[in-house]
Amino acid sequence: MPSTRLLWALLPCLLAAPVAAAERYSREQLERQLSGAESQQARQALARLEPAQLLPLIQQTLARIDRDPVPAEALLHRTLLRLREPGAPHDASGEKLLRSLLGYQPQVLVPPADPDHGRGLWVPAYDLAATARGTLAIWQRQDQEQAARGALLSRDAAALRSMQGAVLATVFGAASRGQLQALASSGPWPSAALAVLATRLGDEGLATTLLAQASDAELLDAIKPLASALTAAEAQGWLQQLVEQRPALASAALLAMGRLLPQQSQDYLLAQLDHPDRGSSSAQALAGAATPAVRAALADILDTAPDGPRLRRALLALHWMDDAAARSSLQAFVVAQARPAQLRSEVAAWLR
Amino acid sequence: MAALKPLRLALLAAGLPLVAAQAAELRFTQNTSAATSIALGYPVPLPVDSQTPVDGFRGYAALEARLQDLALGSDYLSRQSLGNSFRGRAIPIYLASDDDALTAEGFPEPAALLNGGIHAREWASPEVVTGIVERLSDKASTPGLERYLLENLKLLVIPVLNVDGFLQTQRYPDRSLQTEFAGDPQNENYPRDGRMQRKNMRDKDELLCAADDPGCAVRDGMAGVDLNRNNTPFRASSTQSSGNPASLVYHGTAAASEPEVQALQAAAALGPAARLRMYIDFHSFSRIYFGADTGNARRDALQRSLATAMRAVNGNAYGYDPTPPGVGIGSTDEHFAYTHQIPAYTLEIEPGPNGSSQYGGFGYSHDGFVLPASEIARVRGELADATLLGLYRQAGPPSLRAVEIRERDSGTPVFEARWQQSDAGHRQLLVTTRAPLRAEVDYRLWLAFNKPMRARDGGGAVANYRGQSVALAPSIRVEGLDRAGASFSQTLSAPVTGWRSSVGAVPAALHYGDDAYLTEFRLPTATPLAGARRINLRLDVADLSGQRLDADPASAVDWSGGAWSGYQGSDGSAGDVGGEDRSLRLVDDGSPLFGAGADSGPSGGGGAPSLPALLGLALAGWARRGWGARR
Numbered sequence: 008m009p010s011t012r013l014l015w016a017l018l019p020c021l022l023a024a025p026v027a028a029a030e031r032y033s034r035e036q037l038e039r040q041l042s043g044a045e046s047q048q049a050r051q052a053l054a055r056l057e058p059a060q061l062l063p064l065i066q067q068t069l070a071r072i073d074r075d076p077v078p079a080e081a082l083l084h085r086t087l088l089r090l091r092e093p094g095a096p097h098d099a100s101g102e103k104l105l106r107s108l109l110g111y112q113p114q115v116l117v118p119p120a121d122p123d124h125g126r127g128l129w130v131p132a133y134d135l136a137a138t139a140r141g142t143l144a145i146w147q148r149q150d151q152e153q154a155a156r157g158a159l160l161s162r163d164a165a166a167l168r169s170m171q172g173a174v175l176a177t178v179f180g181a182a183s184r185g186q187l188q189a190l191a192s193s194g195p196w197p198s199a200a201l202a203v204l205a206t207r208l209g210d211e212g213l214a215t216t217l218l219a220q221a222s223d224a225e226l227l228d229a230i231k232p233l234a235s236a237l238t239a240a241e242a243q244g245w246l247q248q249l250v251e252q253r254p255a256l257a258s259a260a261l262l263a264m265g266r267l268l269p270q271q272s273q274d275y276l277l278a279q280l281d282h283p284d285r286g287s288s289s290a291q292a293l294a295g296a297a298t299p300a301v302r303a304a305l306a307d308i309l310d311t312a313p314d315g316p317r318l319r320r321a322l323l324a325l326h327w328m329d330d331a332a333a334r335s336s337l338q339a340f341v342v343a344q345a346r347p348a349q350l351r352s353e354v355a356a357w358l359r
Numbered sequence: 360m361a362a363l364k365p366l367r368l369a370l371l372a373a374g375l376p377l378v379a380a381q382a383a384e385l386r387f388t389q390n391t392s393a394a395t396s397i398a399l400g401y402p403v404p405l406p407v408d409s410q411t412p413v414d415g416f417r418g419y420a421a422l423e424a425r426l427q428d429l430a431l432g433s434d435y436l437s438r439q440s441l442g443n444s445f446r447g448r449a450i451p452i453y454l455a456s457d458d459d460a461l462t463a464e465g466f467p468e469p470a471a472l473l474n475g476g477i478h479a480r481e482w483a484s485p486e487v488v489t490g491i492v493e494r495l496s497d498k499a500s501t502p503g504l505e506r507y508l509l510e511n512l513k514l515l516v517i518p519v520l521n522v523d524g525f526l527q528t529q530r531y532p533d534r535s536l537q538t539e540f541a542g543d544p545q546n547e548n549y550p551r552d553g554r555m556q557r558k559n560m561r562d563k564d565e566l567l568c569a570a571d572d573p574g575c576a577v578r579d580g581m582a583g584v585d586l587n588r589n590n591t592p593f594r595a596s597s598t599q600s601s602g603n604p605a606s607l608v609y610h611g612t613a614a615a616s617e618p619e620v621q622a623l624q625a626a627a628a629l630g631p632a633a634r635l636r637m638y639i640d641f642h643s644f645s646r647i648y649f650g651a652d653t654g655n656a657r658r659d660a661l662q663r664s665l666a667t668a669m670r671a672v673n674g675n676a677y678g679y680d681p682t683p684p685g686v687g688i689g690s691t692d693e694h695f696a697y698t699h700q701i702p703a704y705t706l707e708i709e710p711g712p713n714g715s716s717q718y719g720g721f722g723y724s725h726d727g728f729v730l731p732a733s734e735i736a737r738v739r740g741e742l743a744d745a746t747l748l749g750l751y752r753q754a755g756p757p758s759l760r761a762v763e764i765r766e767r768d769s770g771t772p773v774f775e776a777r778w779q780q781s782d783a784g785h786r787q788l789l790v791t792t793r794a795p796l797r798a799e800v801d802y803r804l805w806l807a808f809n810k811p812m813r814a815r816d817g818g819g820a821v822a823n824y825r826g827q828s829v830a831l832a833p834s835i836r837v838e839g840l841d842r843a844g845a846s847f848s849q850t851l852s853a854p855v856t857g858w859r860s861s862v863g864a865v866p867a868a869l870h871y872g873d874d875a876y877l878t879e880f881r882l883p884t885a886t887p888l889a890g891a892r893r894i895n896l897r898l899d900v901a902d903l904s905g906q907r908l909d910a911d912p913a914s915a916v917d918w919s920g921g922a923w924s925g926y927q928g929s930d931g932s933a934g935d936v937g938g939e940d941r942s943l944r945l946v947d948d949g950s951p952l953f954g955a956g957a958d959s960g961p962s963g964g965g966g967a968p969s970l971p972a973l974l975g976l977a978l979a980g981w982a983r984r985g986w987g988a989r990r
Contacts, residue, residue, distance in 0.1 A: 141721025287428035
C-alpha cells in the first residue's frame with residue numbers, strides 16, 4: 008500500500024525536528040509549518056489510508072509528538088476526524104486509545120480563530136481532547152443507532168423503549184410508515200422519539216400525549232414539523248392547547264397557527280389580539296395570513312376599537328403586512344380625526 | 360448582479376483574487392461527520408419563530424416584532440430608524456427612557472448605547488441586547504433599578520446593526536462555505552457566508568454558492584466589509600485588518616464607508632453624543648470585555664473599574680483586556696473610547712476562548728459562534744444583570760438628597776433639609792427646620808438618596824447586587840465642634856434593615872425602592888451638644904455598585920472629558936471615587952465645607968467629648984436659622 012508506506016516514511020521527517028522553543032504560534036506561522044510539501048504529502052497520504060490503519064497511526068504519532076508538535080497535532084486531529092466517518096473501525100482498544108486523549112494537554116497554542124479574539128488570548132490550535140470526545144461520542148451513537156435499527160427490524164419494542172430518545176428519533180426518522188404504525192401503541196416513548204412518531208404518522212393522539220409529557224424545549228422543536236403533519240383542524244386544536252397550557256411557548260404556537268389559517272385560526276387569533284402576552288404574536292400571525300377576511304376584520308378594529316391593546320395590535324398586524332393595501336388602511340387611520348391622536352402620530356411615523 | 364461588477368473589476372485591476380477561488384459547502388450537524396459535514400456535538404440551533412424569549416435564537420422578524428410591540432405599548436420605549444443597510448433594509452434603534460431628557464431630579468439625562476449584531480454570525484448578541492430591553496420593559500412598572508434607569512438615563516439599543524448579514528445567517532442556519540483562500544494570511548481557510556457570515560453584505564448576493572455549484576452565477580462568498588474594522592481612528596492601521604475585499608477583516612474603502620457604521624454614528628447622535636457615558640458592542644465569543652485605553656488616565660481607570668463591577672456580576676468568568684493607547688484595529692469600541700471619551704467595550708459573550716467544547720462540543724474551531732440553544736436563556740439573564748449594573752453605575756454616583764430628624768415619640772421635627780436643583784449643574788441646600796438636638800432623647804433619622812442604593816434577595820432581605828460586595832449598612836455619625844472648638848463624634852446605630860423598600864417611605868425621597876434609609880438613635884448625655892459651634896452628620900455609604908457618595912451635592916455630578924465632573928471626595932477635591940458627605944449641618948458655624956477653615960473632623964467613630972464640652976451638658980437652644988442655602 009504505497010500511500011501508507013509514504014506516510015510512515017514521512018513521519019520521521021515530520022516528527023524528528025527539534026522541539027519548538029515556544030508553544031505559541033501565530034496563525035501565519037502555523038500555516039507555514041503546515042503548508043510545506045512534506046505536510047501536504049502526509050495529508051494526502053492520510054486521506055488514502057485504510058480505516059484499519061488509522062488507530063496505529065495515532066499510536067505512532069503520540070509516541071513521537073514531543074519532537075515536533077505542530078505537524079503531529081495536525082495529523083492527530085485529521086486522523087480523529089477520519090475515524091468519525093461511517094465504516095471506521097472502533098473496538099475496545101480503539102476506544103481505550105481515544106479515551107487516553109481526553110486529558111491531552113495541547114502543545115501548540117495560537118490566537119483564537121476569530122480575529123477579534125486574539126488580543127492576548129491563546130487557544131489550542133487543535134483541541135484534541137474535545138475532538139477525541141466527539142469521535143468517541145459519534146462511535147457510541149453509531150453503535151446505539153445500529154442496535155436500534157436491529158431492534159426495529161426485529162420489532163423488539165421493549166428493547167427500543169430502553170434506548171435514548173435522540174437515538175430513537177434518528178432511527179424512527181428513517182423507518183417505514185408500517186414500522187412506525189406498529190410502534191405507535193407500544194409506548195411510552197421518550198419525548199424526542201414520540202415527537203417523530205407523531206409527526207411521521209400525523210397522529211393527533213400521539214401529539215396530545217406529547218403535549219402532556221414533553222418539556223418546553225422538546226415541544227419547541229416539535230411545533231413546526233408536527234403542526235405541518237396534522238390536518239389543519241387537528242393542528243389548530245393542538246396548537247390552541249399549547250397556547251393555553253404552555254405559556255412560554257404561546258408565541259411560537261400562535262405564529263405556527265398563522266401558517267394554518269383555517270377560519271377557526273383566524274377567529275382565534277383575532278380574539279387574542281388584546282391579550283397582554285399573546286396579542287403581538289397573534290398580530291404577526293395574522294400579518295402572515297393577509298386574507299381578505301383578515302384585512303376586513305383588522306380594518307373594522309381600526310375603525311371602531313377604543314385605544315388599547317386590541318387596536319394597537321391590529322395596527323401592528325397591518326404594519327407587518329407591509330403591502331399597499333395594508334398601508335392604505337393605515338393611511339386612512341392616520342387621517343381619521345376621531346381616532347386616538349398619539350396612535351395616529353405613531354402610525355404616520357411608520358408610513359414615513 | 361450589476362452592483363457586483365465594479366468590485367470584480369477593481370479586484371482584477373488590483374491583481375487581487377476574485378472573492379472566492381475555492382469553496383465547498385459545509386453543513387453543520389449534531390452528530391454526523393463527513394468531508395463536508397461538521398459534527399458540533401449538540402443540536403444545531405435554527406431560528407425560532409417566537410416573539411417571546413425561549414431556549415433558542417429568535418428569527419429576525421419575530422425579534423423585531425417583539426420589540427415593536429413592546430415599544431407601541433410602552434411609555435418608556437420608542438423605536439426609530441437609523442437609516443438603511445447596504446441592501447436597503449431599515450436599521451431600527453430602540454430608545455428606552457422617559458421622554459423628558461432629564462433625570463428625576465431635573466438634571467440633563469446621560470445616555471448609553473448598546474450595539475447588537477454587528478457581526479452577523481454572532482447570534483448571542485441580538486438575543487442579549489433584546490433581553491436587556493425586555494428586562495427593562497418587564498420591570499418598568501415596579502419602582503426598582505430598572506425604572507430608575509428608564510427615568511434617569513437615555514438608553515439607546517440597536518438590536519441588529521448588520522441586518523443584511525444577520526438575515527443571511529438565518530437564511531442558511533446550518534450551512535456555510537469552507538474556503539481555500541490565500542489572500543488573507545491570518546484568516547485563510549475559514550468558513551464563510553451562510554451561517555458563518557461575519558461582514559455586511561456589500562457586493563454580494565444572498566445565494567450560498569460553492570465553487571462546484573453549476574447554478575451559481577457569482578461566487579461572492581468572501582465579499583462584504585467588516586463593520587468592526589470600518590471606524591475611526593484606527594481603520595486600516597493594523598495587521599488585524601485588510602484592504603483586500605475578500606478578507607474576513609476587510610476595512611472598506613474609507614472610514615465609515617458602510618451605511619451600517621453610519622447608522623451607528625447616527626445612533627450616538629441621538630444621545631446626544633455629548634451626553635453619552637457608556638458604549639458596549641456585543642459580540643461572541645471568548646467571554647471577555649475588550650476595551651481601548653486612550654491614554655486619558657482617568658477615563659482608562661474608570662473604564663477598568665466599570666468593567667470590574669460588571670465582571671463581578673458573573674463571578675469574574677469574563678476577563679478584561681484593554682489595548683494600549685495609540686493602537687487599534689478600527690473597531691467601534693475604539694471609536695467611542697477616543698471620539699467620545701467614554702468607557703467603551705467589545706463584549707465577547709461566552710463561550711470562552713476554547714469555544715463550545717465547554718458545553719461538550721466536539722472541538723470544531725468555529726463552534727464558539729454557534730452557542731447551543733440550551734444556553735442562551737441563562738446567558739441573556741446573566742448579561743442583563745451585568746449590563747444593567749454598568750448602566751446604573753454610569754447613570755451617576757450616589758448623592759444625598761434629603762435628611763429629616765424627628766423625635767421618635769412625639770414626631771416633632773428637629774432637622775429637615777434637602778438638596779434641590781438650582782440650575783442645570785447645581786443644587787442648593789434648603790433647610791426648613793433646625794431645632795435643638797438633645798441627649799437621651801430618641802430620634803428617627805431619615806436619609807434619602809438620588810438612586811436605589813440596595814438590592815433585595817428572593818426573600819426580600821437587603822442584599823448585595825449579584826456579585827458585588829458592598830458594605831450594606833451605611834456609616835452614620837453625628838460630629839462637630841463643641842463650645843470650645845474641640846471636635847467630637849458619635850457613631851449612630853445603622854442596621855442593614857434600615858433600608859426602605861417601599862416607595863415614599865421617607866419624606867423627600869424620590870420614588871424608587873431602597874433609595875431611602877431609616878434608623879433611630881439616642882445621643883448619650885456626654886455628647887457636647889450644648890453650645891456646640893457646629894454639629895453635622897457624617898455619612899459614608901456606597902451605591903449597589905460600590906460608588907461612594909458625592910461629598911458635595913452642591914455641584915451635581917456630570918461627565919466631562921472622559922471622567923466625572925462635580926464628584927467630590929471627602930476632602931472636597933474633584934475626582935472619581937467620592938467620599939463622605941458632611942454637608943448637612945444641624946448647627947452651622949458658617950465655615951466652608953472643604954479647604955482652608957474647614958475641619959476634616961475626627962476620623963474615628965464614637966470619639967470622647969472634650970473636657971470643655973463636658974462642662975456644657977445643659978441643652979442649648981438652637982438658633983433657628985430658617986432657610987439656609989449653600990451651593
